[in-house]
Amino acid sequence: MVQSTASASETIIEIVGLHKWFGDFHVLKDINLQVNRGERIVICGPSGSGKSTLIRCINRLEEHQRGKIVVDNIELTKDIKNIEKIRTEVGMVFQHFNLFPHLTILENLTLGPIWVRKTARAEAEEIAMYYLEKVHIAEQAHKYPGQLSGGQQQRVAIARSLCMKPKVMLFDEPTSALDPEMVKEVLDVMIDLAQEGMTMLVVSHEMGFARSVAHRVLFMDYGQILEQNSPEEFFNNPGHDRSKLFLSQILH
Amino acid sequence: MEKSAETVGSVDLKPPASDVGALGWIKTNLFNTPFNSFLTLLILLCLYKTVPPFIKWAFLGGVWFTNGAQCKVAEGACWSVVTQNLRFILFGFYPYEQQWRPAVAIVLLIGFLLYSRERRHWNRKLLVAWPLGLAVMGFIMRGGIFGLPVVETTKWSGIILTLLLAIFGLTAAYPLGVLLALGRRSQLPAIKMLSVIYIELIRGVPLISLLFMASVMFPLFLPEGITVDKILRAQVAIILFTAAYIAEVVRGGLQAIPKGQYEAAESLGLDYYQKMRLIILPQALKIVIPPTVSILISAFKDTSLVVIIGLFDLLKTTQVTLSNPEWMGFSAEAYLFISLVYFAGCFSMSNFSRRLEDELRT
Ligand SMILES: Nc1ncnc2c1ncn2[C@@H]1O[C@H](COP(=O)(O)OP(=O)(O)O)[C@@H](O)[C@H]1O
Ligand SMILES: [Mg+2]
Numbered sequence: 321m322v323q324s325t326a327s328a329s330e331t332i333i334e335i336v337g338l339h340k341w342f343g344d345f346h347v348l349k350d351i352n353l354q355v356n357r358g359e360r361i362v363i364c365g366p367s368g369s370g371k372s373t374l375i376r377c378i379n380r381l382e383e384h385q386r387g388k389i390v391v392d393n394i395e396l397t398k399d400i401k402n403i404e405k406i407r408t409e410v411g412m413v414f415q416h417f418n419l420f421p422h423l424t425i426l427e428n429l430t431l432g433p434i435w436v437r438k439t440a441r442a443e444a445e446e447i448a449m450y451y452l453e454k455v456h457i458a459e460q461a462h463k464y465p466g467q468l469s470g471g472q473q474q475r476v477a478i479a480r481s482l483c484m485k486p487k488v489m490l491f492d493e494p495t496s497a498l499d500p501e502m503v504k505e506v507l508d509v510m511i512d513l514a515q516e517g518m519t520m521l522v523v524s525h526e527m528g529f530a531r532s533v534a535h536r537v538l539f540m541d542y543g544q545i546l547e548q549n550s551p552e553e554f555f556n557n558p559g560h561d562r563s564k565l566f567l568s569q570i571l572h
Numbered sequence: 573m574e575k576s577a578e579t580v581g582s583v584d585l586k587p588p589a590s591d592v593g594a595l596g597w598i599k600t601n602l603f604n605t606p607f608n609s610f611l612t613l614l615i616l617l618c619l620y621k622t623v624p625p626f627i628k629w630a631f632l633g634g635v636w637f638t639n640g641a642q643c644k645v646a647e648g649a650c651w652s653v654v655t656q657n658l659r660f661i662l663f664g665f666y667p668y669e670q671q672w673r674p675a676v677a678i679v680l681l682i683g684f685l686l687y688s689r690e691r692r693h694w695n696r697k698l699l700v701a702w703p704l705g706l707a708v709m710g711f712i713m714r715g716g717i718f719g720l721p722v723v724e725t726t727k728w729s730g731i732i733l734t735l736l737l738a739i740f741g742l743t744a745a746y747p748l749g750v751l752l753a754l755g756r757r758s759q760l761p762a763i764k765m766l767s768v769i770y771i772e773l774i775r776g777v778p779l780i781s782l783l784f785m786a787s788v789m790f791p792l793f794l795p796e797g798i799t800v801d802k803i804l805r806a807q808v809a810i811i812l813f814t815a816a817y818i819a820e821v822v823r824g825g826l827q828a829i830p831k832g833q834y835e836a837a838e839s840l841g842l843d844y845y846q847k848m849r850l851i852i853l854p855q856a857l858k859i860v861i862p863p864t865v866s867i868l869i870s871a872f873k874d875t876s877l878v879v880i881i882g883l884f885d886l887l888k889t890t891q892v893t894l895s896n897p898e899w900m901g902f903s904a905e906a907y908l909f910i911s912l913v914y915f916a917g918c919f920s921m922s923n924f925s926r927r928l929e930d931e932l933r934t
Contacts, residue, residue, distance in 0.1 A: 381835050400843075408841035418836035422854050422932075431850060432840040484840060 330357040332488060332519055333378060338387035340373060340543075347373050349543045351387070357487075360520045362530040362551070365540035366566060371523045374540070375490045378521070379410045392487055408436050411481030415493040417473040419465035425452070425476050426461040432484045444483070451479040455509050471502025475509050482513075489513065491522040525570055527555060539563045640898035653902040654909045657893045661910075664729025664889045670721065674732045677709040681735065689924060691931055706739075725803050729884030731913065733803070737875040737885070738917070741810040742868050748811065749818025750857070754848065756823055767819070774816035779874055782809040787881035806878045814871040821863045825856035858932050865925040869918045886910055 333355040340348040347370050355361060363371050376382040377389060380396055380403045389396045391406045420428050429448035433439040439447070452458040455475035465473055474494055481489060491510070495503045507529050514520060514533040524530065530537055530551050537554040539547040539562070547560040558564045603609040633648020636655055643650035654661065663671045684705050687693055713732070716722040728736070755767030774782070786809040787802060794800065829852055837847040857864075876887040884892070890906050893899055899906075 379839055381839065404841050404843055407839055410839070412835075412839040414832060414836065416832055418830075418832035420833065420836065420851055420855075422858070432842070435846050435850065436841040480840075 331355070332357045332359075332392055333521075334388070334390040335378075336388045338374075338377065338384055338389065340377065340382065340384045340386075347543050348377070348384070351543075351545060353538075353545065355488075355519065355521065358517045358519055359535050360514055360518075360533050361522070361536045361538060362534040363521065363523045363538045363540060364525055364530070364566070365538075365546075369540045370543040371540050372492050375412075375492055375521055375523060378488075378490060379407050379412055381412075404436075408432075408484055409487045411484060411486035411489045413474070413477050413481055413489065413491045413494050415497050417465070417470070417477045417497075419473055419477055419480070421465050424462050424464055425457075425468070428465065428476060429480050429483045432480070437484065447483050448479070451482045452476075454482075454512070455479045456505075469502060470498045471505045474498065474502075474506045478506075478509055478513070488519045488521070491520065491524065493523050493525075495524065495526060527571070531555065539566065541566070643899075643902065649905050650902045651905055651909075653893065653899045653906050657896075657899065660730070661886070661889050661893055661906075662731045664733070664884045665727045666729065666732065667721075667723060667727065670715075670723060673712050673715070673720070673723075674728075674730075677712050677732070678735065680705060680709055680712075681739070685920075689927075691928070725801055728803065730889045731886045733878075733883060734875055734886040736803070737807055737810055737878065738872045740807055741814060741871060741875065744811045745814035745818055745871065746864075746868075748815035750822050750853065752815060752819035753822035753826060756819065757826055771816045771819050774813055775820070779809070779813050779877055780880055782813050783877060783881050785809070802881070803883065806881060806883060810871065810875060813874075814867065817867045817871075818864060821860050821867060822856065824863075825858075825860035826852065828859050829856050858929075861925050861929050861932075865921055869921055872917055872921070873914060886913065 331354055333353070335351055335353040338348055338351040339346070351374060363374070365371055373382055377384050377396075378391060384396075392409050394402055394406055396403065396406060419425075420431070423431065426445060426448055429451065430441065430444040433444040433447060434441060437444075449458060449461065452461055455478060457472055457475050457479070460468060460472065460476075465476065468476065478489075478494075494510070495506050498506065503526070507526060510520075510522070510529065511533055520533075522529075522534075534551045537547075537549055537551050538545050539549075539554070539558075539560065541562050547554065547558065547563050549559060553559070554563065555567065558567055602612040629648045631648075633646065634651055635643060635646040635648070636651045638646070638650075638652045639656065640650075640652070643652050659668070659671055663674050666674055684702065688698060688702075711717060712720070713728065714723060714725070752767050752771060755763045756771065758764045758767070783806055786805040790805055791799065833851055833855070834847065837851040842850065876885055878885055879888040879891075887910060890910050894903050894906055
């Protein structure tokens with residue numbers, strides 16, 4: 321297991337009494353969650369339980385109706401400048417990569433630093449190449465996303481987020497759209513990232529990954545967090561009936 | 573035969589002779605089914621009936637540089653109607669001795685267009701050079717500086733007017749259309765509603781009625797003593813009209829961009845303008861190049877509708893020429909000529925768009 325680097329002191333994300341509705345549908349119900357700097361959390365639960373919605377609220381891809389979300393001491397309000405500030409500090413990796421198909425890999429990576437961080441182009445390219453090396457894909461820098469395999473695209477997507485030097489990384493089922501033989505190359509990159517102490521919230525059903533890097537596993541169902549536990553406890557001795565049922569379904 | 577059976581699998585065989593070469597091509601493409609053979613023969617017959625007579629009329633029997641009287645006794649086409657009236661057809665009522673000025677302006681314009689065709693020439697300098705170039709062309713045409721006599725815009729006619737309406741019409745309508753498309757998808761209800769009303773109102777009326785409004789009704793609303801140039805009014809009508817159509821095409825392109833692209837752009841912290849300019853519009857506008865160019869091509873041809881409000885564009889100067897008793901009756905030749913001019917314009921646009929699409933393919 322990766323050594324715990326979380327310092328209990330510093331809170332980077334604080335969610336208090338969060339509720340969200342899609343129309344009449346109550347998708348998140350009274351969510352309370354505190355994430356410390358350097359902490360790594362894996363969120364699992366059945367499809368439709370609200371996992372994506374929860375992490376998408378953290379960078380305001382979804383708007384919440386009640387409760388409070390504070391990221392890096394900035395509260396998420398309607399103020400668009402606040403929202404953009406938080407988004408520059410929070411990286412997001414999507415299930416379907418969402419690379420920009422009209423830009424080369426390198427341009428995908430330098431876009432954020434150049435336009436949002438106002439970094440000079442040469443420096444932005446240097447940073448981009450550094451992270452491309454890190455995800456073992458530097459030789460593809462001048463190709464377009466359409467020319468890469470799924471696993472390669474997802475590693476580029478991770479590198480794209482990292483170029484913004486985020487304080488938190490959100491992952492929404494980063495490996496579930498991949499062919500089985502490509503899952504490992506993406507998880508390896510994420511494990512590297514964990515070892516460097518990145519704060520991570522990962523929606524994933526990759527149990528091996530959860531066991532080796534997570535400090536905490538959250539189990540969600542019906543828009544609620546039903547269980548929070550250490551990975552060992554959660555997998556060996558789940559505390560909630562729904563968790564037991566869920567684990568028995570995905571492990572067999 | 574036996575030999576080929578042995579080599580199957582180890583050596584690539586040549587296709588049967590009947591499938592290659594010119595004969596093979598004809599067989600597989602023109603006579604592959606009885607129905608296709610029938611169509612091929614039918615088309616050959618039509619060509620035989622039309623092409624030789626046309627060549628005989630246009631070239632063998634045609635006269636090129638005669639006066640009207642000689643034309644009347646010629647066997648074939650009277651191209652003289654074009655050659656003898658070329659300067660009037662192209663430049664209309666622009667003062668005769670000054671017509672080198674519009675000629676220079678057109679050469680400049682064509683130079684600019686040819687240079688801008690290459691995507692590798694696109695940069696900030698070119699973006700500045702365009703308005704400057706257009707201003708220079710305007711000054712050359714209008715005069716009043718460097719000792720050039722002033723020529724009022726009321727005298728601007730012929731191909732000059734057509735090109736003026738087309739170039740400014742298309743370049744202004746495109747960005748306006750993009751803005752309207754963004755407006756129609758805006759989160760702000762007021763902007764959205766204004767865009768919808770504008771687009772639907774404009775699309776609901778024919779261009780001709782807009783031109784009439786611009787030329788007849790609009791001046792009634794102006795305070796006394798203030799006049800707005802008639803060409804400018806027609807120009808604005810064309811821009812407003814074309815923009816509404818472009819807006820709808822661009823909106824279609826915007827809808828084709830997956831939500832994930834918006835979300836990826838937003839989660840990098842890009843603001844609305846950066847997101848649209850860097851991520852969404854480049855993809856959306858690329859998708860809609862073909863329908864956009866269709867609109868631009870028809871807008872180019874629709875500039876000829878300004879004859880309705882008494883402006884003398886290329887079509888009108890041709891008609892004026894044909895109403896001269898000396899040249900009456902040679903409308904086929906004259907209209908063929910201006911068709912060629914319009915075709916050259918439209919074909920270059922469509923060619924350019926095809927090249928652009930190829931180059932932008934990723
Ligand atoms: N934009 C939306 N509009 C309406 N309902 C939505 C929307 N997005 C998600 N939902 C619904 O909210 C519920 C939770 O979705 P989601 O957070 O994506 O679940 P999970 O990621 O856990 O599978 C699902 O029932 C889904 O159908
Ligand atoms: Mg999900």
